[in-house]
Amino acid sequence: MKLKKITSLVMLWSMIMMTYTGIVLYIAPHGRVAYWTNWELFGWSKDQFAEIHTTFMVLFIVTTLLHIYYNWKPLTSYMKNQAKAFVFFTKEMVVALSIVLLFLFGTLYTIVPFSTFLDFGEEVKESWVEKSEEPPYGHAEESTLKDFSQKTGYDVEQVLRVLNEHNISASNTDILEDIAVKQGKTPGDIFRFISASLGDKTPKVTGLGRKSFEQVAKALNMDSEAFLKELKSMGIQAQKTQKFKPTLEEQGFNVREVVDSFLDRSENKE
Numbered sequence: 001m002k003l004k005k006i007t008s009l010v011m012l013w014s015m016i017m018m019t020y021t022g023i024v025l026y027i028a029p030h031g032r033v034a035y036w037t038n039w040e041l042f043g044w045s046k047d048q049f050a051e052i053h054t055t056f057m058v059l060f061i062v063t064t065l066l067h068i069y070y071n072w073k074p075l076t077s078y079m080k081n082q083a084k085a086f087v088f089f090t091k092e093m094v095v096a097l098s099i100v101l102l103f104l105f106g107t108l109y110t111i112v113p114f115s116t117f118l119d120f121g122e123e124v125k126e127s128w129v130e131k132s133e134e135p136p137y138g139h140a141e142e143s144t145l146k147d148f149s150q151k152t153g154y155d156v157e158q159v160l161r162v163l164n165e166h167n168i169s170a171s172n173t174d175i176l177e178d179i180a181v182k183q184g185k186t187p188g189d190i191f192r193f194i195s196a197s198l199g200d201k202t203p204k205v206t207g208l209g210r211k212s213f214e215q216v217a218k219a220l221n222m223d224s225e226a227f228l229k230e231l232k233s234m235g236i237q238a239q240k241t242q243k244f245k246p247t248l249e250e251q252g253f254n255v256r257e258v259v260d261s262f263l264d265r266s267e268n269k270e
Helices: 003-027 031-037 046-070 072-077 091-108 114-127 145-152 156-165 176-183 187-198 213-219 224-233 244-250 255-269
Strands: none
Touching: 003 046, 003 114, 031 046, 031 187, 046 072, 091 114, 145 156, 145 176, 156 187, 176 187, 213 224, 213 244, 224 255, 244 255
């Protein structure tokens, strides 16, 4: 057996595994939804896909370094001119670096088509579950039942009573995720038991860090143009395709206060 051949084959399979897990992570729901619903694909959770992606990345780096070692002469020949003198910035190197920099800055500054590609991934992520299946706040599954009740506007004693009615034994110091696991359910299932009995007191709009103004308007059951007009009257300049949270923060506005003002208006109309 030749180590050089093994190195190349391991590098190939590592690249295949990284590509597979990378595609899955590109379309997988955001963590707030994945952990809330115990999302899985082909029996693997989002965390497992991320862990596999990371370990194969390490394997790929190691085999790439070995590949460079075994192919040092051919690689250095790419950086020589016709006189066989070493030149780092050959035409090929300039083109290669230009492509790398194009992808880097195209992604950082969300230039088309990079922004289109990333926006498509966001749309797929958001499409996995309906709005009603989102947690009331980020990583709610990690909260104790007491903290969860406080943040969602419920009385913890009433929450414990509801769980007891569903034959779920718990205390106010138990973690919501642990309660769900013991029952063979998702944190979202436990929350549905609670909200079905005590009413849904959670905010209607979540995931503000990644939503565009158009998506937030839809979550508020508002026309996007009317929503932007209302925001403009508040001194907020925005376009419907811009990201909601970073745009508001750049202009010095509190994101939750802005959303709550629209939720309050909606409740008053009702």
